[in-house]
Amino acid sequence: MSINTVGIIGSGTMGLGIAQVCAQAGKKVVLVKATPGDIERPRGKFVGSLDKAVERGKMEAALRDTIIANITFTDQEEAVADCDLVVESVIEDIEIKKALFNRLEGICRADAILGTNTSTLSVTAMMAVCQHRDRVAGLHFFNPAPVMSLVEIVHGFETSDATLKALNAFCKEIGKAPVLVQDTTGFIVNRLLTPYMLNAIRMLERGTGTIETIDQAMMTGAGLPMGPFALADYIGLDVVIAMSQNIYEDVREGHHAPPHTLVRLVQLGYLGRKTGKGFYDYSAKPPVGNPALVHPVI
Numbered sequence: 001m002s003i004n005t006v007g008i009i010g011s012g013t014m015g016l017g018i019a020q021v022c023a024q025a026g027k028k029v030v031l032v033k034a035t036p037g038d039i040e041r042p043r044g045k046f047v048g049s050l051d052k053a054v055e056r057g058k059m060e061a062a063l064r065d066t067i068i069a070n071i072t073f074t075d076q077e078e079a080v081a082d083c084d085l086v087v088e089s090v091i092e093d094i095e096i097k098k099a100l101f102n103r104l105e106g107i108c109r110a111d112a113i114l115g116t117n118t119s120t121l122s123v124t125a126m127m128a129v130c131q132h133r134d135r136v137a138g139l140h141f142f143n144p145a146p147v148m149s150l151v152e153i154v155h156g157f158e159t160s161d162a163t164l165k166a167l168n169a170f171c172k173e174i175g176k177a178p179v180l181v182q183d184t185t186g187f188i189v190n191r192l193l194t195p196y197m198l199n200a201i202r203m204l205e206r207g208t209g210t211i212e213t214i215d216q217a218m219m220t221g222a223g224l225p226m227g228p229f230a231l232a233d234y235i236g237l238d239v240v241i242a243m244s245q246n247i248y249e250d251v252r253e254g255h256h257a258p259p260h261t262l263v264r265l266v267q268l269g270y271l272g273r274k275t276g277k278g279f280y281d282y283s284a285k286p287p288v289g290n291p292a293l294v295h296p297v298i
């Protein structure tokens, strides 16, 4: 089965990024805003970031125009009825995702593939609320989706070979490097990265180093493009805490539970870059990826 039309549910950080990737590869995209509110907000944010890329010489104006022309913004889930593939990218909450899959079954064609961009939740749990379980799989993009080439294709318990094959071909068509992974909490990357970020937070709590020194050490000593605190802010602390809770619930080992500082920051609404403050304060609008130029909050 070839995938030419893609529905995306959720117009947050990841939904917008995945929409861009698909649209710039020539796919027709229906992007659905999943929560009430003005559809012009995510649309304006999306077009604004493409305009900035054109102004900075990072994107041709013609490509921007193609991307915009290939995307239909809507707040109606029913608009994905004719899509070959629908990828949900709403908040990391299993009950919300299960309810969405249940509705999508009633909306989408029986041969459409239903994918989830979940970071850590069980694809099989979402599949379980569906009648046509063979066409459900994980399609886990990385942030920022237009830049990061990996996509984890997640094999749920009853995902068919035909679905996996179609998703593998699709990922290659949109310029991504897919890996196949079994449905285990956190898959490959987040199962390794989440404990790494939690360990850095515990190291901060023990006073081993500051936010800046720990980040700096991991960049200059381990050759990483950003340190664990800048990474956590980039991902979103609400997403990091959800990943931590999901892995902890699965394995019940204390070191996977969210550390105190992470819990408090999320309680205060300091979610990282998307809210302007997390471990760092971004109110001075620093350049992306340079934590040395922003102010640690803690």
Ligand SMILES: NC(=O)c1ccc[n+]([C@@H]2O[C@H](COP(=O)([O-])OP(=O)(O)OC[C@H]3O[C@@H](n4cnc5c(N)ncnc54)[C@H](O)[C@@H]3O)[C@@H](O)[C@H]2O)c1
Pocket (backbone or CB within 6 Å): 009, 010, 011, 012, 013, 014, 015, 033, 034, 035, 089, 090, 091, 092, 093, 096, 117, 118, 119, 120, 140, 141, 142, 143, 234, 235, 236, 239, 274
């Ligand atoms: N941020 C990352 O680095 C990253 C990377 C890969 C995958 N993911 C996953 O992608 C998904 C979306 O994450 P994001 O980073 O785009 O988050 P985000 O906060 O930027 O966007 C969240 C989206 O969920 C919607 N939403 C919020 N409350 C909702 C509700 N009650 N019902 C339905 N929709 C609701 C919002 O409208 C928005 O579209 C999550 O499953 C996350 O785990 C995130």
